[in-house]
Amino acid sequence: MGSQMDDGGANGGSSLIFLGTGCSSAVPNARCLIQPSDPPCKVCSDSLSIPPELNPNYRCNTSLLIDYLEDDGMSHRYILIDVGKCFREQVLRWFVRHKIPCVDSIILTHEHADAILGLDDIRIVQSHSPINDINPTPIYLTQFAMDSIAMKFSYLATKNLKEGQEVRRVAQLDWRIIESNHEKPFLCSGLEFVPLPVMHGEDYVCLGFLFGRKTRVAYISDISRFIPSTESVISKSGDRQLDLLILDTLYRGGSHNTHLCWDQTLDAVKRVCxxxxxxxxxxxxxxxxxxxxxxSEWSRQEGIPVQLAHDGLRLFIDI
Structure with missing residues (x-):
């Protein structure tokens, strides 16, 4: 199973498109540019001289688009995991490049800003209707996330206008509640997803997701610690070996209270295998x-191929 960038449709199969591979503040970190250090941050400084599409160090908020080719071999369904602060930029850069026409459904890992603040811009990937006369996009999330979003985006969560309210063109969403339980899978645009609850700080449960019938993929974007039952579901020593693990790694050195970092991430990769x-x-x-x-050297020593993903990476797989 290899990865490749393409011209947006040379291969007609299913694929994963990494819309964003960065942290909440994204990369470049704006502080490095407006309050430069001495010497300046090389990764952030390069962003001013290298076009983002040619710079794998330019990273938007984490988000994955699943381009799922249905069993008929003709119909594509586009499933979006998380809609963060950078969503509009991701559409302009990667939907255009890869010729993605719309989003058929959305899954949210949690309700933090870098996962939901692009929800208002979902209307740009929906049909246009000044009176909102379109089919709403299904969006799957926990009840906890729903309650939080209903406060932040009340106009998106409200199903019916009150008397006297003006019609305003906003994203049309069909909110569907899922459970934080790996024994409660759900169907999304014809593809089954298994929720993978993990700790995102010791006071907060976030979801990853397991999907794929032919290629077994686990996507875990925000994690500080595995819950044992979740690790068992995705481990080689547990249910069945993953074909692909997509996993969080925030800092290159040290540790963080709400995310895995380099050492902890590689330890987790070895355990899950x-x-x-x-x-x-x-x-x-x-x-x-x-x-x-x-x-690459670590991979040779451990026998598990591991690489940093990058924005715009398109990985063709047989889901």
Missing amino acids: PKKALLIGMTHEYDHHKDNEIL
């Missing part, structure tokens, strides 16, 4: 080329 792993959620501490060279 997938056939391949791609890392996401990186800050500006990571230099894509240098750290992938180090990961």
Whole structure:
């Protein structure tokens, strides 16, 4: 199973498109540019001279688009995981490049800003109707996330206008509640997803997701610690070996209270033992080329191919 960038449709099969592989503040970190250090941050400084589409160190908020080719071999369904602060930019850059016409359904890992603040812009990937006369996009989330979003985006969560309210064109969403339980899978645009609850700080449960009938993929973007039952579901020593693990790694050095970092991430990869792993959620501490060279050596020693993903990466797989 290899990865490749394409011209947006040369291969007609299913694929994963990494819309964003960065942390909440994204990369470049704006502080590095307006309050430069001495010497300046090389990763962030390069962003001013290298076009983002040619710079794997330019990272938007973590988000994955699943381009799912249905069994008829003709119909594509586009499933979006998380809609963060960078969503409009991701549409302009990667939907256009890869010729993605719409979003058929949305799944949310949690309700933090870097996962939901692009929800208002979902209307740009929906049909246009000045009176909102369109089919709403299904969006799958926990009740906890729903309650929080209903406060932040009341106009998106409200199903019916009150008397006297003006019609305003906003994203039309069909809110569907899922459970934080790996024994409660759900269907989304014809593809089954298994919720993978993990700790995102010791006071907060976030969801990852397991999907794929032919290629078994686990996507876990925000994690500080595995819950034992979740790790068992995705571990080689548990249910069945993953073909691909997509996993959080925030800092290159040290640790963090709400995210895995380099050492903890690689320890987790060894425990889970997938056939391949791609890392996401990186800050500006990571230099894509240098750290992938180090990961190549680690991969040879451990026997598990691991690399940093990058924005715009399109991975063709048989889901």
